[in-house]
Amino acid sequence: MSEPKGILPVPAIEFRGVYKRWGETEVIRGISFAIEKGQVVVVCGPSGSGKSTLARLINRLDTLSDGEILINGAPTSGFTGRRLQKLREGIGFVFQHFNLYGHLTARENITLAPRKLLGLSSAEANARADALLERVGLGGKADLKPAQLSGGQQQRVAIARALAMQPEIILFDEPTSALDPEMIGEVLAVMQEIARSGTTMVVVTHEMGFAREIADRVLFLDGGRVLADTAPEDFFDNQKHPRIQRFLAQLLSPAQSREVEEADA
Numbered sequence: 001m002s003e004p005k006g007i008l009p010v011p012a013i014e015f016r017g018v019y020k021r022w023g024e025t026e027v028i029r030g031i032s033f034a035i036e037k038g039q040v041v042v043v044c045g046p047s048g049s050g051k052s053t054l055a056r057l058i059n060r061l062d063t064l065s066d067g068e069i070l071i072n073g074a075p076t077s078g079f080t081g082r083r084l085q086k087l088r089e090g091i092g093f094v095f096q097h098f099n100l101y102g103h104l105t106a107r108e109n110i111t112l113a114p115r116k117l118l119g120l121s122s123a124e125a126n127a128r129a130d131a132l133l134e135r136v137g138l139g140g141k142a143d144l145k146p147a148q149l150s151g152g153q154q155q156r157v158a159i160a161r162a163l164a165m166q167p168e169i170i171l172f173d174e175p176t177s178a179l180d181p182e183m184i185g186e187v188l189a190v191m192q193e194i195a196r197s198g199t200t201m202v203v204v205t206h207e208m209g210f211a212r213e214i215a216d217r218v219l220f221l222d223g224g225r226v227l228a229d230t231a232p233e234d235f236f237d238n239q240k241h242p243r244i245q246r247f248l249a250q251l252l253s254p255a256q257s258r259e260v261e262e263a264d265a
């Protein structure tokens with residue numbers, strides 16, 4: 001809109017013809033898209049469609065087989081050593097199963113990386129951790145260990161841990177899938193607040209309420225390909241693709257569509 005002519009903003013994340021193969025199996029099959037800075041993109045699709053792999057390729061938890069992923073306009077596939085570490089420091093990752101260190105307190109889980117990788121003093125790292133615990137609604141829980149926290153609280157600690165590195169991008173891989181239903185809302189509320197703060201987010205999730213309210217775009221993966229990449233309104237209210245219609249129907253009413261499938265069989 002008000003961008004000067006000829007100067008396009010550099011995307012935060014850009015996939016150019018990305019492939020990932022595990023041996024003979026092609027799990028990401030020529031994916032291209034760009035995510036602008038500050039955008040929130042929800043990635044959904046059936047189990048095994050490549051959602052986790054797509055997220056893991058972005059911060060190089062997995063290595064791509066072909067193509068290129070650019071972060072802030074810079075190709076990253078050649079990165080090794082210190083440059084790869086720097087790349088990873090700028091991209092937070094929140095896992096389905098939290099992946100907290102069980103022998104460390106909430107505060108210690110959060111301060112570990114800032115102390116080791118950013119060289120923060122204990123006092124600086126502790127102050128940052130306590131402010132973040134406050135931000136995710138866990139002000140009084142700094143000295144508790146993961147086993148003393150509920151799943152929703154553990155996931156909020158994991159989000160605080162990611163935020164502690166002050167990343168420009170945060171990747172979430174099914175952050176609420178391992179939670180009891182009553183804890184999903186508290187985690188989504190924290191993610192919503194982060195989205196509003198302008199952080200670029202890629203969120204693998206089947207929480208369609210979150211997708212509809214928070215996402216700038218919804219990307220649907222099927223068999224390692226992008227089947228749809230649209231605004232949430234189009235995705236939910238104007239969905240033309242039968243494959244995605246079926247997927248959405250099943251999410252909204254799993255029991256009912258199971259009955260239909262069984263009746264079909």
Ligand SMILES: Nc1ncnc2c1ncn2[C@@H]1O[C@H](COP(=O)(O)OP(=O)(O)O)[C@@H](O)[C@H]1O
Nearest residue numbers: 022025027045046047048049050051052053054
């Ligand atoms: N480390 C691995 N080795 C071999 N195959 C893998 C590995 N990780 C994932 N895959 C395969 O890649 C495909 C996509 O997996 P994944 O990205 O985890 O899908 P999703 O997150 O959508 O369920 C699946 O068929 C899975 O079995």
Ligand SMILES: [Mg+2]
Nearest residue numbers: 051052053174
């Ligand atoms: Mg997955």
